[in-house]
Amino acid sequence: MRNNFVQAAKIFFNPETLIPFLIGTIFLSVLGNALTQILFNIFGTTTKATLGIALGSVLIFIFSVWLLAKSLTKMRSPEIDLGKSSPQKHKGLILLVSRDEPCRKAIEYHLPLLERCWLICSSQSLDLAKKLKQDFPKLKIPEPIVINDIYDPLEFYQQVRKIYKHLPPGWIPEDAIADFTGMTAQASVGMVLASLSVQSPLQYTPAQSQDGKPTGRSLNPIEITLKEQFRRGTN
Numbered sequence: 001m002r003n004n005f006v007q008a009a010k011i012f013f014n015p016e017t018l019i020p021f022l023i024g025t026i027f028l029s030v031l032g033n034a035l036t037q038i039l040f041n042i043f044g045t046t047t048k049a050t051l052g053i054a055l056g057s058v059l060i061f062i063f064s065v066w067l068l069a070k071s072l073t074k075m076r077s078p079e080i081d082l083g084k085s086s087p088q089k090h091k092g093l094i095l096l097v098s099r100d101e102p103c104r105k106a107i108e109y110h111l112p113l114l115e116r117c118w119l120i121c122s123s124q125s126l127d128l129a130k131k132l133k134q135d136f137p138k139l140k141i142p143e144p145i146v147i148n149d150i151y152d153p154l155e156f157y158q159q160v161r162k163i164y165k166h167l168p169p170g171w172i173p174e175d176a177i178a179d180f181t182g183m184t185a186q187a188s189v190g191m192v193l194a195s196l197s198v199q200s201p202l203q204y205t206p207a208q209s210q211d212g213k214p215t216g217r218s219l220n221p222i223e224i225t226l227k228e229q230f231r232r233g234t235n
Contacts, residue, residue: 087203087223089113092176094163096183096191097121097129097144102205105218106179107136109205116176118163119144120156120191122183150183156190164198173200179221181205 043049089110097103097119107117117136121129121144129144145159164173178195180188181204195202202224208217 085223086220087177087201090175090177090201091115092167092171093117094160094176094178094191094195095119096180096187097125097132098182100128100132101216102179102181102207102218103128103132104135106181106203106205106221107132107139109221110177114139116140116168118142118176120147120159120183120187121145122147122150125183147187151186153186153190153193156187157194158190160191160194161197164194164200173198177201177203177223179203179205 040049043052086109091110091113093107093110093114093116095103095106095117098121107114117139119129119132119141123146126144126146133141133144147155147159149155160178164176167173167176178191178200180191180202192202203221204224205221206219208215208219
């Protein structure tokens with residue numbers, strides 16, 4: 001709020017456009033002198049009256065700046081509304097591993113219902129995948145699946161399809177949700193195609209931002225509800 005207040009105060013005295021600024025300054029000076037004379041005629045020219053007029057002017061100015069700062073806060077900090085719904089918690093999660101923060105956010109979101117998590121990574125993110133496995137000892141996490149070519153969507157497609165094919169006994173594809181956040185665009189494409197082929201749910205974990213700049217943190221996962229659209233498209 002303090003930064004907005006300072007910014008609002010600067011707007012009142014911003015001479016970026018010289019001619020309009022000078023015209024406005026002259027206009028305000030004339031108007032101020034006229035108003036001062038009117039106030040002196042009403043309240044007198046005593047020291048007490050002069051101090052009262054000065055104090056009242058300062059309070060009016062502060063109130064005006066506060067109103068502008070409040071409007072700036074509303075414009076700059078809109079409520080987060082991604083227009084999507086968070087997924088139901090699942091007992092299975094298929095995860096692309098690239099950055100620590102979204103991976104942890106995706107895993108923690110599905111706890112305590114989450115039972116099993118499959119980690120798909122590259123050779124560069126293998127250490128992170130191993131660390132995630134260590135940090136969530138209560139979950140059943142198989143050895144991370146290392147992709148040879150992170151720019152080959154078919155390799156991701158085949159690996160994700162293999163996971164769905166070998167789900168634990170009694171599981172159906174809808175028991176596991178795939179998070180396609182991270183790695184490469186080809187990785188996301190391969191995972192999405194594999195999930196759609198078995199009509200399994202999808203999610204992504206969006207990055208949090210403030211004033212248009214990333215904070216390094218992640219929001220809760222967002223469900224991608226493509227199933228009904230996909231069905232309509234195939235009819």
